[in-house]
Amino acid sequence: MTAVRRGLQPLIPALRRFARALVRNSEGADDLVQDTIVRALRGEHLFQGGDLRTWLFTILLNLDRNRRRGLARKPFLAVIEDIDPPGDPAADGSGRDIERGLSLLPPEQREVLLLVTLEGLSYREAADAQGVPIGTVMSRLSRARTALRDYLDGELPPLREVGGSNTGRRA
Amino acid sequence: MIRPGRSNDISEEELHAYVDEQLPEDRVCEVQEYLAAHPDAASRVAAWRLQKTKIHERYDPVLHEPISDRFCVDTILARTAGAWKKIAAAAVLAFALGAGAGWFGRDLSGFGRDTDAARALAEAAIEAHRMYVAEVRHPIEVRADEAHLVPWLSKRVGQQLKAPDLASEGLKLMGGRLLPGPNGPTALFMYQDAGGERVTLTTARSPSGDETSFQWRAEDKIGAVAWFERGLAFVVAGPAEHAKLNRVARRVYEAYEIADNAAGK
Numbered sequence: 001m002t003a004v005r006r007g008l009q010p011l012i013p014a015l016r017r018f019a020r021a022l023v024r025n026s027e028g029a030d031d032l033v034q035d036t037i038v039r040a041l042r043g044e045h046l047f048q049g050g051d052l053r054t055w056l057f058t059i060l061l062n063l064d065r066n067r068r069r070g071l072a073r074k075p076f077l078a079v080i081e082d083i084d085p086p087g088d089p090a091a092d093g094s095g096r097d098i099e100r101g102l103s104l105l106p107p108e109q110r111e112v113l114l115l116v117t118l119e120g121l122s123y124r125e126a127a128d129a130q131g132v133p134i135g136t137v138m139s140r141l142s143r144a145r146t147a148l149r150d151y152l153d154g155e156l157p158p159l160r161e162v163g164g165s166n167t168g169r170r171a
Numbered sequence: 172m173i174r175p176g177r178s179n180d181i182s183e184e185e186l187h188a189y190v191d192e193q194l195p196e197d198r199v200c201e202v203q204e205y206l207a208a209h210p211d212a213a214s215r216v217a218a219w220r221l222q223k224t225k226i227h228e229r230y231d232p233v234l235h236e237p238i239s240d241r242f243c244v245d246t247i248l249a250r251t252a253g254a255w256k257k258i259a260a261a262a263v264l265a266f267a268l269g270a271g272a273g274w275f276g277r278d279l280s281g282f283g284r285d286t287d288a289a290r291a292l293a294e295a296a297i298e299a300h301r302m303y304v305a306e307v308r309h310p311i312e313v314r315a316d317e318a319h320l321v322p323w324l325s326k327r328v329g330q331q332l333k334a335p336d337l338a339s340e341g342l343k344l345m346g347g348r349l350l351p352g353p354n355g356p357t358a359l360f361m362y363q364d365a366g367g368e369r370v371t372l373t374t375a376r377s378p379s380g381d382e383t384s385f386q387w388r389a390e391d392k393i394g395a396v397a398w399f400e401r402g403l404a405f406v407v408a409g410p411a412e413h414a415k416l417n418r419v420a421r422r423v424y425e426a427y428e429i430a431d432n433a434a435g436k
Contacts, residue, residue: 030242152221
């Protein structure tokens with residue numbers, strides 16, 4: 001039993017939580033987690049020790065970038081991410097706001113904010129997972145928090161509105 | 172260095188670190204004093220904390236959802252191993268189907284057919300890429316460090332092949348395998364980067380001597396660059412990033428060209 005196989009299973013709930021926040025669509029999130037597991041098992045010889053969790057987030061983020069590139073070529077599919085799955089607690093609870101706010105952030109800012117606040121990664125680990133210097137992590141985090149605050153306060157109209165009128169806001 | 176009580180020493184980064192509980196313990200008091208004296212900063216910090224709470228409230232329930240079988244490491248390993256025979260059979264079928272559509276230029280009768288042939292070729296190579304790249308245990312037959320890899324595949328394909336050095340693209344040769352193809356044996360070289368991303372180079376003989384430019388094709392998340400050159404058909408397949416795969420294809424093309432020049436052709 002290798003270190004990767006041993007360490008992987010207990011980390012799956014956190015990977016699922018992170019993926020769900022990252023891509024909203026729960027089916028897409030679970031696909032992403034499954035692909036991450038397969039990729040990690042396939043490349044377990046590439047794991048050089050260190051923090052397994054950070055390494056898994058690195059893989060997951062890479063896969064998500066590939067996924068987004070695929071979606072960009074099929075814009076029709078991107079719309080599906082904006083639809084609230086029926087029965088999702090966020091559809092009628094207060095989670096709707098934060099979910100919407102997160103989805104309006106540029107992906108790399110959303111990634112950092114979720115790695116740090118949701119998964120509790122250190123700034124160093126978040127920098128490793130994103131493959132950027134720590135200063136970039138700090139500036140992304142700062143921009144993410146400012147934008148999210150503006151959105152939640154309703155001070156500014158969301159600038160990155162996707163799909164125009166299809167915001168799902170209810171009266 | 173640290174001057175307690177000097178509130179203007181508190182940086183924006185320290186405010187973030189305070190919220191994220193990543194602040195060195197000896198700075199916590201100073202940040203708290205600073206916040207007490209700066210309502211503006213305090214309200215920012217409060218807003219960030221509220222964001223954090225909302226994010227956890229929204230997504231923490233996912234942690235307690237039952238974990239389906241699809242996330243079980245043992246199940247995934249078993250399924251990948253068990254699927255091996257089926258995958259191999261499917262690969263043969265894909266290559267056979269590709270033959271009907273002009274796979275490897277069998278139906279190539281003129282330049283007008285080049286695009287079709289290259290497309291069919293790319294489709295089949297994408298299929299092979301998809302199957303072998305997903306393989307956890309047996310992605311290759313012969314490892315890169317076995318000296319007979321290139322001579323063996325060259326001999327079976329019937330032409331001198333190369334496994335080009337793609338280090339400039341961050342790719343390292345893992346090894347290769349022999350595949351059945353309508354025009355005879357087909358070589359597949361597999362490369363991998365540090366993040367585990369894989370790229371394959373598929374090469375077989377082309378019955379026509381025609382040459383084509385690079386043809387791009389993408390299916391789902393996999394892309395391929397295909398071309399015909401010096402009696403061989405080449406396909407580079409990998410994650411659907413046009414620019415990257417084009418660079419890899421160019422390296423392969425150059426590697427063959429350099430070999431030819433060296434041989435005085």
